[in-house]
Amino acid sequence: MPRDRKRTTDRGVPLPIMSLAAATVTNERRTVRSVAKQYSICHTTLYRFMKKRERLGPGEEMRTGYWTPRRVFSAEQEDSLADYLRRAADLFYGLSTKEVRRLAFQLAFFYKCSYPDTWNECSMAGREWFFGFMKRHPCLSIRCPQATSLSRNTSFNRHNVSMFYDNLAMVIDRYHFEGTDIWNMDETGVTTVQEPENVVAGRGVRQVGAVTSGERGTLVTVACAGNALGNMIPPMFIFPRVHFKDHFIRDGPPGCIGAANKSGWMLEEHFLQFLQHFQHHTRASLYSKVLLILDNHSSHLSVAGINFCRENGIVMLSFPPHCSHKLQPLDRTVYGPLKRHVNSFCDSWMRSHPGLTMSIYDIPGIVRLALPLAGTPVNVQNGFRCTGIWPYHRDIFNESDFAPSLVTDRPPPLVLPEQAGSSCSVLPVFPPVLPEQAGTSCSVLPVLPAVPPLPFSPENVRPHPRAGPRKGTKPNGRKKRKSVVLTDTPEKEALEKEKAGVKKKPTKVKRKLTNTVETKQNAKVVLKKTLKKKHIEKDSDSETEKDFCIVCLESYSRPREVWLQCWQCKAWAHEACTDGGSIYICHNCESDEELN
Structure with a gap:
């Protein structure tokens, strides 16, 4: 072409x-x-x-000037194709450039349009046709899609969202909540390996690198909470360590708290600790209740946490499962800017500390700088506004937002003649008569009406995706969640019954060894594994810290031992080995200053 x-x-x-x-x-x-x-x-x-x-004959149109007599599709057909592509993108099954070219060839072949012979070589339209098609339809553009899981596509439907807004309206009317009483809580992960920002480099260089702290980073969970007026409470950090130390958050935001476990994720006991921290800052009580909206994470479904909320006037409302990307205010307007600012400050940290590795203990200091820039009152207020939580607006989402869930809509079941009642009139369906089955004795064949040609529609050639029938139970056996008021008595009793019905894993019984030689050999193997495990735990608990005092060269990990950090080189020493001043400078740094 x-x-x-x-x-x-x-x-x-x-x-x-x-x-x-x-x-x-x-x-x-x-x-x-x-x-x-x-x-x-x-x-x-x-x-x-x-x-x-x-x-000119009757019905023919007179044209003047320049036109495109060799166009494959007419203007109406191209508009239909453009609408099909927009619809496919709304369903989260958009077509790439090559798929669009293949679809154009299939349409031209199916509807017998006049197209160039070069399209037959690769079974797709040419690049010139594609760029011309995009130029003629400026409503289309080539975009980089955001990866969205299938669970989010199917769960964010009108039924689940309507149930959440029904519960929200009921709670607001029952307790007469205002914007200052409506809070949202959510967790996010901050890693020690950042995504480098764009840098200025020479033109034509094949690879441009930027230094990071490591190949794979360690994740620290940060839990935040904000209300509809834009206020936020100090965050909570959860470190992937066995035991929590106070110096983990020494550089964190003022008023922040911390916890630790082996995974670094939010657990039920840490969620209870966060609720106590939340109640302390919001001053919630039975006479001044607040609403806490959060997701259905397993750590949030804690009986102890729900009892604490009922005793302190905290009403908990859960989101529908897999809908936080649309309904969570902090996810919509706060955590995105927070990640960008964290990456920027991580780059600055790597430039100001060349040759050093960023540890998880440096993350609170970086969050202290990034959180005020991301969690501004305007951003937090916009999060509640764009989700329709406050001001309350249940119809804030349109049909295009629910379009991805339409892929899993099931058609109504077919009614068979034997299942239908006497009032159901079913037309008989005759099997088609083939020419070889008709025979010579068949004198009259039924005359079928002429089938009109199909109107031009890309769905006739390539229909939109449609899921098959779904099984009744989930394959992993987990209970299906929904949006509920967790602090209500029926929901609390149902959760207690569910927790009581969970079976604990049976403990393995060790068999007794009769042979003494075999017993000794296995005892040595078990002892070696135990020592190796303790050594690994000790190394993981002190990732980048030194194990000895800089003065006496003894371990500072003795119980009830107070230790200080050098102001310049960041090395550690026992308090008994120093002069006990508020600002400690080790003897190595003092000697360097004297030489300078």
Whole structure:
């Protein structure tokens, strides 16, 4: 197909002027040359226009100027294709550029359109056609899609969202909550390996690198909470360590708290600790209740946490499962800017500490700088506004937001004739008669009406994805959650019954060894594994810290031992080995200052 030719002249007469000039010649009985001179038109052009209009048949349209006679699809057909592509993108099953070209070839072949022979070589349309199609439809653009899980696509449907807004309206009307009483709590992960920002480098360089702390980072969970007026409480950090130390959060935001476990994720006991921290800052009580909206994470479904909320006037409302990307205020407007600012400050930290590895103990200091820039009152308020939580607006989402869930909509079941009642009139369906089955004795064949041609629609060639029937139970056996008020008595009793019915894993019984030689050998193996495990735990509990005092070279890990950190080199020493001052500078740094 030829490329689009760029026009370099302004020649050409519009159709209304040509029609007016032709009417003047016909009605006033004037010569073509005089009328053409009056309207500044070439007399030959006007003469050909009049002759061509005389040859037109009924229903044919007169055209003037430049047009595209070799276009494969008409303007209406291309508009239908553009609507199909937009619909596919709304369903989260958008087509790539090559898939669009293959679809164009399939449409041209199916509807017997005139297309270039080069399309048959690769079974797809040419690149010139695609770029011309995109230029003729500026409503389309090539975008980089955001990865979204299937659970989020199917769970964010109108039924689940309506149930959440029903519960939210019921709670607001029951307790007369205002914007200052509505809070949202959520966790996010901050890693020690950042995504480097764009840098300025030489043109033509094949690879441009940026230093990071390691290949794979360690994740620290950060739990935050904010209300509809834009206020936030100090965050909570959960470190992937066995025991929590106070110095983990020494550089964190003022008022923050911390906890530790082996995984670094939020657990039920840590969630109870966060609720106590939340109640302390919000001053919630039975006489001044607040609403806490959160997701259905397993750590949030804690009986102890729910009892604490009921005793201190905290009403807990859960989101529908897998809907936090649309309904969670902190996810919508706070955590995205927080990740970008954290990456920026991590880059700055790596430049100011060349040759050093960033540890999980440096994350609270970075969050202290990034959180005020991301968790601004405007961002937090916009999060509650864009989700329709406050001000309350249950119809804030339109049909395009629920479009991905339409893929899993199931059609109504078919009604068979034997299942239908006597009032159901079912037309009989006759099997088709094939020519070889008809035989010579069949004198009259049924005359079928002519089937009209299918209208042009890309769905006739490539229908939109549609999921099959779903099983009744989930494959992993987990209970299906929904949006509920967790502090209500029926929900609390149902959760207690569910927790009581969970079976604990049976403990393994060790068999007794009869052979003494085998017993000794296995005892040595078990002892080696135990010592190795303790050594690994000790190394993981002190990842980048040194194990000895810089003065006496003894371990500082003795119980009830107070130790200080050098102000310059960040090395550690026992308090008994120093002068006990508030600002400690080790003897190595003091000697360096004297030499300088």
